[in-house]
Amino acid sequence: MARHDEPDPATWWERYGHRLHGEPTGSGEGETTVAEHEGREPRAAYPQRQGGEAGAWFTDPSGPPAAERAEPGRRPSGPAHLRAFDPDSLVRARGPVPDRGWRRILHTATLGRIDPGPSAAQLAAQDRLARVRSHLAGTHRVAVTSLKGGVGKTTVTACLGLALAEHRGDRILALDANPDAGTLADRLTGQSDRTVRDLLDDLDAIDSWTAVSRYTSLAGRLQVLASEQDPAAGEAFTRDEYLRADEVLARFFSVMITDSGTGMVHSAMAGTLDVADSLVVVGAPTVDGAGRASKTLDWLVAHGRERLVSDAVVVLVGRAGREIDAPALREHFGGRCRAVVEVPHDPHLATGGRIDPGRLRPATRDAFLELAAAVAEAFPARVGR
Secondary structure, X not given: OOOOOOOOOOXXXXXXXXXXXXXXXXXXXXXXXXXHHOOOOOOOOOOXXXXXXXXXXXXXXXXXXXXXXXXXXXXXXXXHHHOOOOHHHHOOOOOOOOOOHHHHHHHHHOOOOOOXXXXXXXXXXXXXXXXXXXXXOOOEXXXXXXXXXXXXXXXXXXXXXXXXXXXXXXXXXXXXXXXXXXXXXXXXXXXXXXXXXXHXXXXXXXXXXXXXXXXXXXXXXXXXXXXXXXXXXXXXXXXHHHHHHHHHHOOOOOEEEEEOOOOOOOHHHHHHHHHOOEEEEEEOOOHHHHHHHHHHHHHHHHOOOHHHHHOXXXXXXXXXXXXXXXXXXXXXXXXXXXXXXXXXXXXXXXXXXXXXXXXXXXXXXXXXXXXXXXXXXXXXXXXXX
């Protein structure tokens, strides 16, 4: 058998490199390059890196490639197998799919070949959800209040809590601080056997989430803490006791929504306002309901709560009559507070029974989502705000 000598590493590239890159980059002894046969200028051979070891990398005589000479911080280009892995480059970018109306029908019927894009309503809903899911650092306390009873304060507390709990991943608590046998738990869970009074009695033993959950009931993903159902015992719910309960609960909840009583001078109300980060004032689109909401703001300003008032959200619950100038009403509260949200009349809420979010009208759900978004806009992104 004929003897085959191993190729010399010093001349391997010149002799055999064309098998990888199309043509040899130079000629070995006694060989003619393809470029010479075609009458073209032969390309310069790529000299071996100093050291001459087999398998060494080869560089252009003119210096390193341009990508290697790029400024610091710029990602170099190169062969695909040498580039950094980029997951986003593997997925084709797609815009939002229409979710309602003729746009969805057309998109589905054509298997996406014709894409009319999302409607203005869909884009507004996506923006609303993004605001609801705003990042929150620490614990945010929301006080829901009004001088007038019967305007929907408890309903607003319940639906605000449900909206936040459904669309956020953190723990949300709705706390009934009404001293007059509040109905928040009845509207949400129907369970009020364990109350804030029981929590206060055992406050020193609460050191874990498991311990806290013994005193709350669950409505969807919303935790609910009922008020004392004995009005006489409720009067003992003082400012100091509220602050003690708040200090413990804040260790376990990201958002705490307090349904306060109608008595602005009640001791527990003073504690609620002392620690509140934001305020929701509930009224109605009537002369009486709007007047009481405005007087609530006046009382708060007169008692040194200007910051809460300027950052407050006013909620007007119900349908405005024909004789009410609704735009003027919105303008009045819009000039005093950060936002105004109108919640339309809803037959399911008007019954006064337990709230089932699935039975709310779409316009009502959208209104409470807008309220949740307005509240979430005040969430601090960093601790220490």
